[in-house]
Amino acid sequence: MNKDKFIKEWMEGAITKERIKALKNDPEYSEVIAELETIFAATNKIIPPQTKNKAQAWEEIADKLVEDEAPLPKKGRVIKLNQLVPIGIAAAITLLLIVYFLQPAETLFTTPSGEQRTYSLPQGTEVFLNAETSLSFDTSNWEKKRTVTLKGEAYFKVSKGGPFIVKTNQGTIEVLGTNFNVFNRHDMLAVSCFEGKVKLIASESKAIILKAGQTSKITRGNMDAPKEFDLQKTATWREGEFYYEEVPFHLVVEEFERQYNLKVVSDTLTSRPYTGYFSNKNLQEAMKLLFPPMSYTYERKGSSVVIK
Amino acid sequence: MDKETFKGIFDQYYEVIRNFLYYKLGDIDQAEDIAQEVFIKAWNKRDEIVLSTVKGLLYTIAGNLAINHFQSAKKKYEFKLEDEESSTSETPEYHLEQREFAQKLNEVLDQLPENQRVVFLMNRIDDLTYSQIADRLAIGVKAVEKRMHGALKFLREHITQNI
Numbered sequence: 155m156n157k158d159k160f161i162k163e164w165m166e167g168a169i170t171k172e173r174i175k176a177l178k179n180d181p182e183y184s185e186v187i188a189e190l191e192t193i194f195a196a197t198n199k200i201i202p203p204q205t206k207n208k209a210q211a212w213e214e215i216a217d218k219l220v221e222d223e224a225p226l227p228k229k230g231r232v233i234k235l236n237q238l239v240p241i242g243i244a245a246a247i248t249l250l251l252i253v254y255f256l257q258p259a260e261t262l263f264t265t266p267s268g269e270q271r272t273y274s275l276p277q278g279t280e281v282f283l284n285a286e287t288s289l290s291f292d293t294s295n296w297e298k299k300r301t302v303t304l305k306g307e308a309y310f311k312v313s314k315g316g317p318f319i320v321k322t323n324q325g326t327i328e329v330l331g332t333n334f335n336v337f338n339r340h341d342m343l344a345v346s347c348f349e350g351k352v353k354l355i356a357s358e359s360k361a362i363i364l365k366a367g368q369t370s371k372i373t374r375g376n377m378d379a380p381k382e383f384d385l386q387k388t389a390t391w392r393e394g395e396f397y398y399e400e401v402p403f404h405l406v407v408e409e410f411e412r413q414y415n416l417k418v419v420s421d422t423l424t425s426r427p428y429t430g431y432f433s434n435k436n437l438q439e440a441m442k443l444l445f446p447p448m449s450y451t452y453e454r455k456g457s458s459v460v461i462k
Numbered sequence: 463m464d465k466e467t468f469k470g471i472f473d474q475y476y477e478v479i480r481n482f483l484y485y486k487l488g489d490i491d492q493a494e495d496i497a498q499e500v501f502i503k504a505w506n507k508r509d510e511i512v513l514s515t516v517k518g519l520l521y522t523i524a525g526n527l528a529i530n531h532f533q534s535a536k537k538k539y540e541f542k543l544e545d546e547e548s549s550t551s552e553t554p555e556y557h558l559e560q561r562e563f564a565q566k567l568n569e570v571l572d573q574l575p576e577n578q579r580v581v582f583l584m585n586r587i588d589d590l591t592y593s594q595i596a597d598r599l600a601i602g603v604k605a606v607e608k609r610m611h612g613a614l615k616f617l618r619e620h621i622t623q624n625i
């Protein structure tokens with residue numbers, strides 16, 4: 155490891171105290187360690203002044219943020235004509251029209267690891283996609299048939315209108331204007347309804363209705379009875395917060411990997427239930443909250459975290 | 463994007479944007495005013511906003527607005543030490559020492575070139591990694607490394623001598 159890399163890792167909090175201690179005796183590092191310690195000691199506790207807090211700042215501008223009276227329906231955010239070179243416009247329009255008429259207008263939204271995104275669907279429905287999620291739909295007959303296919307996790311705010319249908323590999327969800335969260339990874343589909351009503355369909359003969367505040371899941375065709383959930387601690391991934399109660403640890407680790415775009419390397423990853431919390435805003439804290447409670451030691455190595 | 467979603471963005475980024483402006487300008491009144499202006503401008507572009515790129519947009523708007531205000535700024539850093547006011551059990555002498563220390567530190571930060579100061583404080587105060595800083599300032603990680611290197615060199619020389 156060279157010195158610049160060492161400084162970088164230290165400043166990013168990605169190095170352990172033990173390691174710094176060990177390097178102190180190395181003549182190549184002792185000087186730079188002493189200097190950094192002096193600078194950190196001087197600057198560790200500084201905070202900027204403020205004359206108003208975040209809530210006050212919001213209050214002051216909230217009135218100036220005027221919402222459109224009737225939001226325009228939006229097509230998938232795919233190509234903007236004004237971004238094309240002028241000379242290509244005519245050709246591009248022709249091409250787009252051909253594509254539009256010849257094929258069903260399939261739109262695909264995807265999010266990579268480590269990112270969340272929000273999209274507007276036609277007619278004012280909003281969807282928030284968690285990391286590693288894909289959502290596809292056909293806009294050609296949208297007014298009559300609002301159907302999307304989901305893989306991953308998403309939160310929907312469905313505008314009023316005809317039925318809205320979410321298809322997954324484990325079952326189908328049918329709703330009428332409502333807010334709900336869908337988690338569909340591996341062989342599991344979990345749906346939490348926040349507002350309105352949601353119909354969860356496992357097969358032709360197996361369907362239930364979820365009311366606001368109820369959740370249920372389908373695992374390989376088996377559907378659980380609806381149960382109440384804590385509105386404050388469910389689907390909080392949109393705020394970057396992840397709460398777990400008695401969830402197999404390997405599933406929690408997967409979410410951690412998706413949020414930080416890191417790989418967790420372990421010889422003995424347990425499925426013991428984990429109860430706790432982590433946020434996607436502070437890696438050091440997240441690792442502290444996840445691994446030690448499950449009796450693992452952890453070490454960050456580039457794009458992976460080695461746990462033992 | 464509706465107002466509720468936008469409020470989420472505001473809650474997540476207002477403080478770091480305000481800090482960023484303060485690191486540049488050294489005038490908290492101005493930093494707060496411009497930070498609010500940044501979010502009003504962003505709201506007006508809400509149709510173009512995608513969550514994954516919104517922070518870059520906010521920093522770009524903030525940087526542009528800061529340039530316009532730069533000339534008129536009354537620049538004077540007033541960073542405080544976290545426990546300066548909160549701990550009541552300490553002696554008055556201790557508080558005085560802390561205040562003097564903070565004042566000297568503010569003078570040193572003031573002398574630091576702007577580019578270096580911004581990068582250093584985004585790391586120390588906002589806890590951002592080099593690549594996060596690079597992303598927000600739309601520069602390369604190498605450039606961040608270089609600025610940080612300069613900042614550390616400057617601070618090393620001045621902190622040990624003056625403080």
